[in-house]
Amino acid sequence: xxxLGIVDALxxxxxxxxxALAARAAEHDLSLVQVRLLGVLRDRTPGMAQLAAVLGLDKxxxxxxxxxxxxxxxxxxxxxxxxxxxVQVRLTDRxxxxxxxxxxEFGADVAAMVSELTPAQQRTLSGLASRVxx
Amino acid sequence: xxxLGIVDALxxxxxxxxxALAARAAEHDLSLVQVRLLGVLRDRTPGMAQLAAVLGLDKxxxxxxxxxxxxxxxxxxxxxxxxxxxVQVRLTDRxxxxxxxxxxEFGADVAAMVSELTPAQQRTLSGLASRVxx
DNA sequence: TATTGTTATACTCTATAACTATA
DNA sequence: TATAGTTATAGAGTATAACAATA
Numbered sequence: 001x002x003x004l005g006i007v008d009a010l011x012x013x014x015x016x017x018x019x020a021l022a023a024r025a026a027e028h029d030l031s032l033v034q035v036r037l038l039g040v041l042r043d044r045t046p047g048m049a050q051l052a053a054v055l056g057l058d059k060x061x062x063x064x065x066x067x068x069x070x071x072x073x074x075x076x077x078x079x080x081x082x083x084x085x086x087v088q089v090r091l092t093d094r095x096x097x098x099x100x101x102x103x104x105e106f107g108a109d110v111a112a113m114v115s116e117l118t119p120a121q122q123r124t125l126s127g128l129a130s131r132v133x134x
Numbered sequence: 135x136x137x138l139g140i141v142d143a144l145x146x147x148x149x150x151x152x153x154a155l156a157a158r159a160a161e162h163d164l165s166l167v168q169v170r171l172l173g174v175l176r177d178r179t180p181g182m183a184q185l186a187a188v189l190g191l192d193k194x195x196x197x198x199x200x201x202x203x204x205x206x207x208x209x210x211x212x213x214x215x216x217x218x219x220x221v222q223v224r225l226t227d228r229x230x231x232x233x234x235x236x237x238x239e240f241g242a243d244v245a246a247m248v249s250e251l252t253p254a255q256q257r258t259l260s261g262l263a264s265r266v267x268x
Numbered sequence: 269t270a271t272t273g274t275t276a277t278a279c280t281c282t283a284t285a286a287c288t289a290t291a
Numbered sequence: 292t293a294t295a296g297t298t299a300t301a302g303a304g305t306a307t308a309a310c311a312a313t314a
Contacts, residue, residue, distance in 0.1 A: 001268025006248060006256055007241045009263035010151050016267055017148035019190075033281070048296055056153070061282050063297055068280075085290045085295040107141045114140060114266055122140055125262045128255055129143035132248055133150055134135025167304070182273055195305050197274060202303075219272040219313045 020109040024102050034074075037065055038091065038099035041075060045090040074098060154243040158236050168208075171199055172225065172233035175209060179224040208232060 004012065018032070025035045033055070040046070040054050048066070052059040066089055069075040074095035080086035091099070114122050138146065152166065159169045167189070174180070174188050182200070186193040200223055203209045208229035214220035225233070248256050 001265045003257075003261050004264045004267070006260040006263075007244045009260045009267065010147070010244055010248075011155070011240075012267040013144070013263045014148035014151035017144050018152055021145070031280070049294080057281090058283055059296065060284080060298080064281070080295095083291075083295075085288095087296075106145075110141045110144055114144075117262060117265060121262055123137075124258060125266075126140040126143045127137050128251060128259045128262075129140075129147045130138045131135045131251060132259075133138070133143065133146040165303070183271080191304090192306055193273065194275080194307080198304070214272095217272075217314075219311095221273075 016113065017110065020113065021106050024105045024109065027105075028098060028102060030098075030102065033065060034069060035099070035102055037069060038074060038095055039103075041089060041091045041095070042099060045078070045088040047080070047086045047088060051089060069095070150247065151244065154247065155240050158239045158243065161239075162232060162236060164232075164236065167199060168203060169233070169236055171203060172208060172229055173237075175223060175225045175229070176233060179212070179222040181214070181220045181222060185223060203229070 003009070021035065022032050025032060030038075036055060037051070040051065044050075046054065048059050048062050051066070052062045055062065055065075057065070066075060066077065070077065073092055075089055076092055077087040077089055080088055114125065117125065137143070155169065156166050159166060164172075170189060171185070174185065178184075180188065182193055182196050185200070186196045189196065189199075191199070200209060200211065204211065207226055209223055210226055211221040211223055214222055248259065251259065
């Protein structure tokens with residue numbers, strides 16, 4: 001394949017990767033944002049303000065996001081014990097199971113996407129991408 | 135940096151790249167989708183149905199998208215001469231100027247993002263990413 | 269009949285501003 | 292006063308279904 005140049009190559013790759021994730025999410029009636037929400041909650045039980053910071057959203061946006069995920073039984077709000085103003089958002093078992101399914105499927109999509117590269121090239125790509133984001 | 139593995143590395147990289155594009159777009163009051171719309175129109179004057187196919191949206195969604203871009207003077211609908219049902223969507227001069235600014239700024243962002251890699255590594259990354267999307 | 273495009277409707281996602289309750 | 296969170300409101304983005312006009 002012709003080299004697209006670093007800008008177009010990374011731009012197109014990012015669209016492909018995001019499209020794959022969005023498509024897998026959509027199969028489970030999730031948007032990209034909902035998947036990000038569930039993903040963040042896999043190893044944390046943040047408050048609404050922390051969640052807003054991590055997701056790069058206004059806290060009022062997160063209210064609706066958590067409302068809708070909660071209505072589907074994927075997350076729950078737990079009252080904080082130290083601060084009576086605060087809540088902690090956590091994954092339900094169902095939410096955890098769902099995010100694990102989506103991640104497994106998405107992982108397979110990415111693997112397929114890079115399957116034309118040799119294993120050594122895949123390691124090189126992984127290492128370079130890791131350095132860029134690290 | 136620790137190697138994240140190919141899935142997480144590409145996922146995180148794609149979020150970074152998309153976030154950079156969205157941020158640059160937002161500086162000009164554009165969404166990611168509006169930027170994609172303008173980008174598609176740089177070298178084409180498609181009909182609404184073609185536009186829907188390229189963007190992966192329903193044609194009714196494209197109606198609103200083009201309406202809003204048109205209200206800002208970025209695109210225009212031109213009646214097709216062959217088919218009296220059809221329109222052709224084209225960039226206005228203002229739309230073209232705007233998309234060129236955003237692309238230049240975004241290109242600089244990507245360049246900064248990979249600036250910790252050596253030139254040789256950047257070429258390697260560009261080549262591998264190009265092969266994946268090609 | 270099939271295709272091109274719009275309209276009506278409903279829902280998600282998002283931000284700003286105003287609000288309540290607690291610190 | 293400051294912080295945690297919600298509510299009210301408005302607008303963008305999206306899809307489905309129904310529609311009009313043309314092919």
